[in-house]
Amino acid sequence: MPHHKFQSASIKPRYSKGHISVLGINSVYPRPPWVAAWWSIAFPGFGHMFLGKYLHGFVLIIWELVVNNKSNLNMGIALSFQGRFEEAKAQLNQNWLLLYVAVFAYSIWDSYRCAVENNKSHTLSEIEDAPVAPSDVSFFDVVILDKKHPWAGLVWSALSPGLGQLYSGSTVVGTFILAWWIFVCYKAMAVRAWLYSFLGDFESMISLVDWQWFLFLPSMYVFALYQAFASVNENNILFDIEQIRYLRMRAENLGQLNAMDNNLVKILATFEHSPYVEMAIHDMEKLGIPSERIIALPLENLEPQTHVIDSIHRVDGRSILDGAMVGGTVFMVLGTIYGFIWHWGPVIWGLIGLFIGFLIGLAIELAVNKKKLKFTSSRKSEVVIQLTCPETMKDQLIAVLKKRRAGGFVIMPHTH
Incomplete structure (x- = not known):
């Protein structure tokens, strides 16, 4: 059949747009450097995972969990925000804390640098117009680059972080996040704290929770939502890019x-x-x-507007939700910290902080963005x-x- 003339897997590009394997789907897609740096501030390793540098991300996340716990850094941060500075000093282990600083700074710097280099690599891959094999079949799995709904990924991660990543096709990433979320929830006693919060037993909940482990959860939760949404969007874009290349090559050759x-x-x-x-x-x-x-x-796409909400029918890759998720993370962390001394506890105040921060971040993005905005993307042929x-x-x-x-x-x- 004529399709054999355009076999994508037969060409090895110098600058690859993406790769599909049993381990998952990854792509070199342009991402804002400041967003990568922000996620590294929120939790070292997140910035690299946002860029698709998963091995770097896994190493830095494990480092964060170990060194942060050994230094009692989360406890020190929480007590400092509550004005209990002497208690915060007493909690901190200075030997481990000094090890923390250099790697934390490196994580921020390197994620920003990698985002800049990724953007250059994407430009070169577009110039080369190299193909991507749209499926991979192995003994263990059948991985197909297809169109998915970004909001479905976000909803699945809202129910349990990691499920949205599995939905997007990132098998290893989804497994890591799911296992990591279960482990931290277990150490923090988070599931029972959630139950007590919604039963109104706030005193039992606060006495039960491990502060040090619990304060990992806000950043982890919001990042899992955002990364699942972004991952599905980027896979949809990769599908469109590859099909556009295939159709143009087909027309030229025939x-x-x-x-x-x-x-x-x-x-x-x-x-x-x-x-x-x-x-x-x-x-x-x-x-x-x-x-x-x-x-x-x-x-050719002639619509110049940035969309507040991307969909399976239209993805522009420029999410106004970047700032909203940043705001949601900041205020969820603050709500959790002060929730330990406020009546409703860290779970409810953390969720309230997530909602308020999301709205504030979204409002700032809308105010700063100078282009004409549409609330949602429209269906098009x-x-x-x-x-x-x-x-x-x-x-x-x-x-x-x-x-x-x-x-x-x-x-x-x-x-x-």
Whole structure:
């Protein structure tokens, strides 16, 4: 079949756009350096995970859990914010604390630097226009680059951090986050604290919770939400980029007919970027339509607005939720700290802080962003297919378009 001419896996790029394997899906996608640096401040290792540098991230996260606990840093921070400075000094282990400073600074600096370099690499990969193999089949798993809903990833991570990452296709990352979340919740006694909070038994909850471990949870929880949402968005973008490259290469290699006789008809159809585009082309070829008579090209995106909410139908990669999640993290941490001395306790005040901080961060992003904004992205057709076929095959091709979920079609009139 003609598809064999465009086998993505046969080309090894100098600058790769992404990679798909049994371990998960990763891509070199441009990300704001300040966001990477912020996540490293919130929790060393998060900035690197945000950039897709998962091995660096895992090392720094484990380092944070060990050294922070040995130095009692979380306890010192909480007591300091409550104005109990002498108690904070007594809690801190200075030998371990001195080990903390250099790696913490390195984590912030290196995540910012890596974000800048990733952005350069993405630009070079776009210039090279190298392909990405859109699936990987092994003994252990079948990994397919497909379109998913970003908000589904966020919701699954809201129920249990790690599930959104598994939904996005990041097997190793999802497993790590899920196991890490369960371990920290166990050490912090967080599940029982959650139960006591919603039963109104605040005194039992506060006496039960381990402050040192509990203060890891706000940053972990918000990052799991954000990273799941961003990961699904980036995978959707990678799908679009790869399908656009494939369709353009296909059109260049096959060429076009210069003339059309009166026994042929032209049909124009529109599709969203999805596997159905390539499935429809394959179905038409099986019916006997020559490949040169099936022209499939992507539309250029002319909509300049930044969207507050991305969707499966439109992803621009510039999330206004960046600032909202930053605000949510800051205020959730503060709500948790002061919740240890306020009546409702750290769980409820942490959730209130998350909600308030999210709204404040979103408001700041909307105020700072100078471009015209739309609240949500709109559905659009992204690929146009032109078919040239005998009059007798018209109904069969229309049936294929309906089966493969074309957005619409029109039969072009004959012109002289």
